[in-house]
Structures are given as C-alpha cells and as structure tokens.
Amino acid sequence: MLDRVNEIPKSALILGLAGLLPFIWGAITIYSQGAAELTMGLAGPRFIGPYVGLAYGTVILSFMSGVLWGFATKADGGQAATGYALSVLxxxxxxxxxxxxxxxxxxxxxxxxxxxxxxxxxxxxxGLAPRWWMTLRTILTAGVVLSLLPVVL
Structure with missing residues (x-):
C-alpha cells in the first residue's frame, strides 16, 4: 500500500488530507464538549458537530462532480457523453x-x-483519471465516511 501512496503527487496527497480536517473536526466536536465550546466561541455553531461535516460534505460532493467533469473532457463520443452524465450525479x-x-x-x-x-x-x-487516483480516493473516502459516522450513530 505504501508503494501506491508514494505514487500520489505530494501536493495532491497533502491537500487531499487537509481536506479531511473539517470532517475530522466535526467528529471531534461531537465527542468533545471542550472542543465544541472553544469552536463556538471562536467561529460559531456552523463549525461544530454535524453542521460542519454536513455542510462541508455537501460542498465537497459537488466539487467532485467538477473533477469528474474534467475527466470526462478527456473522452470522446459516447464515452464522453456518459462521463458528463455521470459526473453531475x-x-x-x-x-x-x-x-x-x-x-x-x-x-x-x-x-x-x-x-x-x-x-x-x-x-x-x-483511463481518464491518473494512475494514482484510486489510491488517493480510497484513502479520502475512508476518512470522510469514518468522520461522518458519529453524525449517524
């Protein structure tokens, strides 16, 4: 697995992992009253508990539509049409x-x-996404799902 992680460009890996921070912070503030109170005082209620994870998750899911749309531009004909249709989902x-x-x-x-x-x-x-894409996306998806679990449990 480490070999595959090493294939991911460092900037993509760092920015992807940094993108997990709002999800992780939402989970932390569900379990930590101190963290929730500190955040309430500094940033307000939108940045604690389920609110930050759900709002940010909605933004990121929409952002990922744009990423897939970009991949679809590399295709031709029917595959491009399918890619564009799937990318908006x-x-x-x-x-x-x-x-x-x-x-x-x-x-x-x-x-x-x-x-x-x-x-x-x-x-x-x-063949529309980079070779390292699934390694990065698997890591990030696991982080997102694990961070959102406290919202639903």
Whole structure:
C-alpha cells in the first residue's frame, strides 16, 4: 500500500488530507464538549458537530462532480457523453438528498461518497483519471465516511 501512496503527487496527497480536517473536526466536536465550546466561541455553531461535516460534505460532493467533469473532457463520443452524465450525479445527489435532519443527511452523504468512489473507479478504469487516483480516493473516502459516522450513530 505504501508503494501506491508514494505514487500520489505530494501536493495532491497533502491537500487531499487537509481536506479531511473539517470532517475530522466535526467528529471531534461531537465527542468533545471542550472542543465544541472553544469552536463556538471562536467561529460559531456552523463549525461544530454535524453542521460542519454536513455542510462541508455537501460542498465537497459537488466539487467532485467538477473533477469528474474534467475527466470526462478527456473522452470522446459516447464515452464522453456518459462521463458528463455521470459526473453531475454527485452534485445532484447532494442537492436533493442532503436534508431532513442530521441523521438522514449524514446517511445520504455517506452513501453519496461511497457511490462517488464507484464513479471514481469507472473513470479510472476508462483511463481518464491518473494512475494514482484510486489510491488517493480510497484513502479520502475512508476518512470522510469514518468522520461522518458519529453524525449517524
């Protein structure tokens, strides 16, 4: 596994891992009253507990639609059309499925990120994503899902 991680460009790995911080902080503030109170005082309620994870998760799921769209630009013909159609699904999922309270929103976000990993795999197998893509996406998806679990449990 370490060999495959070493293939990921350092900047992509560092920025990807840094992108997990809001998810991780949301989970920490669910379990730590002190961290929640500190954050409330410094940044307000949007940045604690399920709120930060759900809001940020919605943004990231939508962002990933754009990433997949970029991959689709490398394809031609029917494969390009399929790629463009598939690329909008994460953003549509976030728009229509994230709501109805933190538990259902968290479950739907987790489902959205797992489904995104399937889409990542499709684009990767079509040769549209970099060779290291699935290693990075697997690491990041695991981090997102683990960080969102406290919202739904």
């Amino acid at each position: 994460p953003a549509l999922w976030a728009f229509f499925m994230i709501g109805g309270g933190p538990v259902s929103a968290g479950m739907n976000l987790i489902a959205g990120f797992v489904a995104l990993l399937v889409l990542d795999y499709a684009f990767w197998t079509w």
